[in-house]
Amino acid sequence: MSRARKITMWSGLTVLALLIILVIVLVTFDWNRVKPWLNEKVSDATGRPFAINGDLSLTWQRATPRTDTWRDWIPAPRLSAHDVVMGQPDWSRQEGNMAEVGHITFSINPLPLLAKNIVIPRLQLDDPKIVLERIKDGRNNWTFKQDDDDAPSPWTLDLQRLVFYKGEIRLKDEIKNIDAKADIDTLEPSTDNDYVMGWKLSGSFNGARIGGDGKAGELLALRNVEKPFPLQASLTVGKTAISVSGTVTKPQELAAIDMRLKLSGPSMADLYQLTGLTLPKTPEYSTEGRLRGITNDLGGKWTYENFKGRMGESDIGGTLTYEGKKPRPLLSGEVVSNLLKFEDLGPIVGADSNESKRERGVATKQPEDKVLPVEKFTTDRWGSIDADVKLTGRKIRKDEALPIDDLYTHLKLQDSVVTLTPLKFGMAGGTLTSNIKMDGRNPTIKAEAKVAARGLKLKQLFPTFQPMQASFGEVNADTSLSATGDSIATFLAKSNGEIKALVNDGTISKLLLEQIGLNVGNIVLNMLFGDKQVQLNCMATDLAVTDGLIRTRTLLVDTEDAVMHVDGTINLATEQLELTIRPVTKGLRIVSLRAPIYVRGTFKKPDVDIDKGVLALKAGSAIALGAVAPVTALLPLINVGGEEESKCAALLKEAQAKPVAPPPGKTMKKK
Numbered sequence: 001m002s003r004a005r006k007i008t009m010w011s012g013l014t015v016l017a018l019l020i021i022l023v024i025v026l027v028t029f030d031w032n033r034v035k036p037w038l039n040e041k042v043s044d045a046t047g048r049p050f051a052i053n054g055d056l057s058l059t060w061q062r063a064t065p066r067t068d069t070w071r072d073w074i075p076a077p078r079l080s081a082h083d084v085v086m087g088q089p090d091w092s093r094q095e096g097n098m099a100e101v102g103h104i105t106f107s108i109n110p111l112p113l114l115a116k117n118i119v120i121p122r123l124q125l126d127d128p129k130i131v132l133e134r135i136k137d138g139r140n141n142w143t144f145k146q147d148d149d150d151a152p153s154p155w156t157l158d159l160q161r162l163v164f165y166k167g168e169i170r171l172k173d174e175i176k177n178i179d180a181k182a183d184i185d186t187l188e189p190s191t192d193n194d195y196v197m198g199w200k201l202s203g204s205f206n207g208a209r210i211g212g213d214g215k216a217g218e219l220l221a222l223r224n225v226e227k228p229f230p231l232q233a234s235l236t237v238g239k240t241a242i243s244v245s246g247t248v249t250k251p252q253e254l255a256a257i258d259m260r261l262k263l264s265g266p267s268m269a270d271l272y273q274l275t276g277l278t279l280p281k282t283p284e285y286s287t288e289g290r291l292r293g294i295t296n297d298l299g300g301k302w303t304y305e306n307f308k309g310r311m312g313e314s315d316i317g318g319t320l321t322y323e324g325k326k327p328r329p330l331l332s333g334e335v336v337s338n339l340l341k342f343e344d345l346g347p348i349v350g351a352d353s354n355e356s357k358r359e360r361g362v363a364t365k366q367p368e369d370k371v372l373p374v375e376k377f378t379t380d381r382w383g384s385i386d387a388d389v390k391l392t393g394r395k396i397r398k399d400e401a402l403p404i405d406d407l408y409t410h411l412k413l414q415d416s417v418v419t420l421t422p423l424k425f426g427m428a429g430g431t432l433t434s435n436i437k438m439d440g441r442n443p444t445i446k447a448e449a450k451v452a453a454r455g456l457k458l459k460q461l462f463p464t465f466q467p468m469q470a471s472f473g474e475v476n477a478d479t480s481l482s483a484t485g486d487s488i489a490t491f492l493a494k495s496n497g498e499i500k501a502l503v504n505d506g507t508i509s510k511l512l513l514e515q516i517g518l519n520v521g522n523i524v525l526n527m528l529f530g531d532k533q534v535q536l537n538c539m540a541t542d543l544a545v546t547d548g549l550i551r552t553r554t555l556l557v558d559t560e561d562a563v564m565h566v567d568g569t570i571n572l573a574t575e576q577l578e579l580t581i582r583p584v585t586k587g588l589r590i591v592s593l594r595a596p597i598y599v600r601g602t603f604k605k606p607d608v609d610i611d612k613g614v615l616a617l618k619a620g621s622a623i624a625l626g627a628v629a630p631v632t633a634l635l636p637l638i639n640v641g642g643e644e645e646s647k648c649a650a651l652l653k654e655a656q657a658k659p660v661a662p663p664p665g666k667t668m669k670k671k
Helices: 003-029 031-047 111-115 268-275 342-349 354-360 486-494 510-517 519-529 612-628 630-637 648-656
Strands: 050-052 055-063 074-087 099-107 119-122 125-133 157-160 161-163 167-173 176-187 197-205 208-216 229-235 238-247 256-265 285-296 302-309 315-321 330-337 386-393 404-414 417-426 430-439 445-456 474-485 498-509 534-545 547-558 562-571 576-585 597-602 606-611
Touching: 031 050, 031 315, 111 119, 161 176, 238 268, 256 268, 256 354, 285 315, 474 486, 474 534
Parallel strands: 119 157, 125 161, 125 167, 330 386
Antiparallel strands: 050 074, 055 074, 074 099, 099 125, 167 176, 176 197, 197 208, 208 229, 229 238, 238 256, 256 285, 285 302, 302 315, 315 330, 386 404, 404 417, 417 430, 430 445, 445 474, 474 498, 498 534, 534 547, 547 562, 562 576, 576 597, 597 606
16 A cells, blocks of 8 residues: 555544544533533623523434435534523513523534524424513514624524424513413324414403414424415404414415405404504404415505405405505405495494494494584594595395485595595485595595485485375486585584585475475365375575585475475584475465474474464454354465466576585685
């Protein structure tokens, strides 16, 4: 053997012997001697007091996962430590340690250590107690930084798998107002191998009690792999219940979610604290659908797909998509109700009853003596999101007296400005179309509304009023109003604009007209021989609204038999009525007690009265004449009347001019 070969052989044997000796030393070495040094280094790296109070040992094993390369032959150290504690940072408000673990077992991939990267394929914690904390200034105890210069540690941590055995994790978050505890443990082996970890949750969120339980895959499969991570959970937050079942890809990033999602609670508005979505106040609801989504730096894109459920006593369904954007995220989609109970729309605009509010657990704010809703619109959340949602109610379930058939609206929320263009109802055989705008960029909302009624059938407008069922003719109307306020009541109390309506070339119940005109003889005849129809020349309304006071410029009903004039005011601020109806008869009446009718009182308790002075005068005249000649006693009750020239032509011309309204906050000029 040559000298060179001998040197090479002995050199190799020497290196191998040294490696064997090194391995023997590492295996037989009492690692408890290095605990002080290790405690110091971990404390420096994490910025937290760290100590291994129990036994520390080391074994060797082949690296995992296997790569089928030479790296598989490099042994990986497997450390085992008992009674491990990590303290809180000096700013912490919690007593005790951040973490206390009865037993820690983990292996380390040695090669990445050269680049100051700690790669831990698997970390097992037995009997851990961990307290996570975040305070209002944003500092948290799970971000490890150096205390001296507040700079990130030069070491990085790549934790690929985490396993708990009988663990407890507590979260104290002052920003989200969370104080919650989760008990985590491994599940017993079963045929369902996807779920290996179980947990139970308790605590509070924004003052509401939270609770729940669930199970997941090996907790946590934190490595950036494409394999979906299984998750099943049921949660309650106050009265809101959430249930999910499906998969999460890359759990540490929430890279993608695909699961069934069930939601239920007293109002969809309560979901704001959980999701950041601005949703309307609703009756009690429940939904179930498929939630799919991906994350990005702006919040990702999430779709609640083909969901079905109920809202109050109405069914709802559709698809909604949330997309993270700048300057605000966008909620878009379509919601459809095949059978919509009209009362379920009340909470959305604050128009539900006090009884309904009590059922939803909401404080009752509506005064018992007021009709117009006083509940305020809360605009502080309008700027957190934009929306583009279509709502369809195909069939309306309502009170028999309400002549509404269907509903459609296209809601948009853009930079705190809400528009409903249009808000459309099928009503009384025609349509009622509104275009509404509410500007919530300032504390006081600026509102504008344009309403058009087309082809509303008279008899369908009053489906439960029998005298109208023999009538025909159509109502067409236009309204333009503007206002400022924060509720329906304050909007109307400060509204300005015009209201115009016209019924032309129809017929109307003669009995109804005679009742209004108090023509007693014809009322008796109609009751004996049935109602008849009279030709309706026109029914016209022209109202001016100034600072919440509705003033009649023109309000009359012109028929072939009579003209009825209505004058006065309606105060929307005080909900007071002050109207006078003056019937003027055309032609001869057998018996007439015609006198002005006064409509007064409040919206809640209107009062209808007759001018008793006129009635007394007619009655007195009849008594006086009766004393002289009994036949003449009927003369004061016989109304000859004159043919009043019809005003329909002028009214029709006036009706062609569309109503107008000033900008919100401006007063309507008098004509």
